[in-house]
Amino acid sequence: MNQHFPWPDERLIKAAQDGDVTSLTAVVVRSQPHVRKFAISLCASPQDAEDAAQEALIILYRKIGTLRATGALASWMFRIVRNECLRQVRLLVSRSNEQSVEPEASAEPSAENAVLHRLEVERIAAAVCALPRDQRQILIMRDVQGLPGKSVAHSLGLSNAAMKSRLHRARAALRHSLAVTDEVADQSVGEAS
CATH class of the missing domain: 1.10.10.10 (Winged helix-like DNA-binding domain superfamily/Winged helix DNA-binding domain)
Incomplete structure (x- = not known):
């Protein structure tokens, strides 16, 4: 049995963008296997992949109207999943860094240090995701x-x-x-x- 599921066609995507709920539901359902595959390939764990896929499908459902080109659904969803996986890694790295900070060093960081810390977390998260x-x-x-x-x-x-x-x-x-x-x-x- 062929396990390949095609992406939704442009006509269905356009109807979903125009507010047709049945079409929108069909777009989300037909996108799900692809979104899950992206998430599994990008995220660190099966749980993170499931969370990222769910978040991406919610974004698809809520924001399909912001998709500029109906033919760009796959690349748009890939970016959403990638960003969600990066967000999860950033959260993990940030939590890990917060737990390793000594109690007396927990005074409010300066705005400059906060920005530098965030940039470093972003850099590490991107390297881990790569x-x-x-x-x-x-x-x-x-x-x-x-x-x-x-x-x-x-x-x-x-x-x-x-x-x-x-x-x-x-x-x-x-x-x-x-x-x-x-x-x-x-x-x-x-x-x-």
Whole structure:
């Protein structure tokens, strides 16, 4: 049996944009398998993927009228899912950073420091999201969520040694990615001076 479901056609999308509730429902239902596939490929965990897919479908339902070109539904939904996955990683990284801050250092940060912190969180989240799925999953589970190594290995169906090896590769890839963005930023600053 063929599991391929086509995206909604432009006529159906246009009717949904014009407020036809039946068409709108059909667009959401027909988009769901594609949105879930995007989310699974982009998010760190199955739960994050499910959350991102649900959020993306809600946005589709509420904001289909803002879609400029009916033929751009797939790329629009991909961007929504990607942004939702990035938002989830940013939240995890931000929570992780907040938990690691010492109590006496919890005074209100300056506006400049708050912006710099947010930019750093964005940069780390983007680098984590750019990792291959297997590396992204293991890095988030182990380093961001703080799950024990044995739990991570078990939940991913890996031996402890395989989990450690994959985690090492993920950390190395993340360090490399962040180093590259640091070099680009340094070059940009040097050129601007």
